[in-house]
Amino acid sequence: MxxxxxxxxxxxxxxxxxxxxxxxxxxxxxxxxxxxxxxxxxxxxxxxxxxxxxxxxxxxxxxxxxxxxxxxxxxxxxYPDRPVWPGDRVARGMARAVAAEMHSSFHRLRRHLPMNLWRPVETRAFDADIGAEIARIGEIWRAARGRFGAGGDFLFGRFCAADAMFAPVATRFATYGVPLDPVCADYVAAIHAQPDFVAWRKAALAEPWVEPHDEVDWPEVKRVPAA
The missing domain is CATH 3.40.30.10 (Glutaredoxin)
Structure with a gap:
């Protein structure tokens, strides 16, 4: 089944x-x-x-x-034959660790800058606590890219589950115009160009359902046009 x-x-x-x-x-x-x-x-x-x-x-x-x-x-x-995690044992250990950190952390960032794929790119101010979470994410991305990213555009070279865990963060950074260093900016661009994410976002832009608590400009709903 x-x-x-x-x-x-x-x-x-x-x-x-x-x-x-x-x-x-x-x-x-x-x-x-x-x-x-x-x-x-x-x-x-x-x-x-x-x-x-x-x-x-x-x-x-x-x-x-x-x-x-x-x-x-x-x-x-x-499906142990599928490339969910990096094949290298050391890279796989780090990938699992940063995925788990993403899973359990960055609560202020997630609340203040909710994922909203149809919102136009507009900056939103954030406080020092959120700035610290953003800085930590940047540290993770630069460390993974610097140590394991030579084989591709993603954290551990090829796309893996760690990238899937951080993909919504990449969308938040783009949507809310978060300033990024070149390594992190390139990584955000790579996530947005990943074909599966492109397909997801295209479907998202065509959805009719509005969730007010995820619309930071509510009662205004700002939307880019569907492709």
Missing amino acids: ALTLLIGNKNYSSWSLRAWLALTASGIPFEARLVPFGSAEFAAAFEGLDAPRRVPLLLDDDVAVWDSLAIIEHAAER
């Missing part, structure tokens, strides 16, 4: 993007099912499941796995 991944609105659901992008870029076969936030379909999707009502949620026969990082690890275990 193929895996099924329940995801939320592509414009806003950063955690859905992480899981979807890691599986897609690794060539893992799965079916994505989008359930819009607040809809009857969203509520119905979780009926009878021993899982919390949140996305993403991976269904694998009788196994339900929630939480993006758990989904990524489950998929990597299920």
Whole structure:
């Protein structure tokens, strides 16, 4: 049985993007099912499941796995021949560590600069605490690129699950005009050019659903036109 991944609105659901992008870029076969936030379909999707009502949620026969990082690890275990993580042991250890740090950290940044793929690029002021989180992310990116990035445009050369975990952050930096050094700016550009992300963003721009709590200009909803 193929895996099924329940995801939320592509414009806003950063955690859905992480899981979807890691599986897609690794060539893992799965079916994505989008359930819009607040809809009857969203509520119905979780009926009878021993899982919390949140996305993403991976269904694998009788196994339900929630939480993006758990989904990524489950998929990597299920398909050990797929390049979910770097092949090199040392690089893989660092990739897992920075993915876990992304998973558990940077809460102020995520709240103040929510993922919103259809918002035009406009700066938004942030305080010193958020600035410190941004600085730490830059440290991670420069360290990974400097040590392991020679083989491609991503943190560990080729795209892997660590990049999927940081992809929504890259979108935030672009959307809100966060100043970046050349290494980080090039990495943000690489994420935005990654073909699977391009496909996700194109679909996001065509979505009709608006989530006010993710619109920092509310009640105004600023949108770039769909392609």
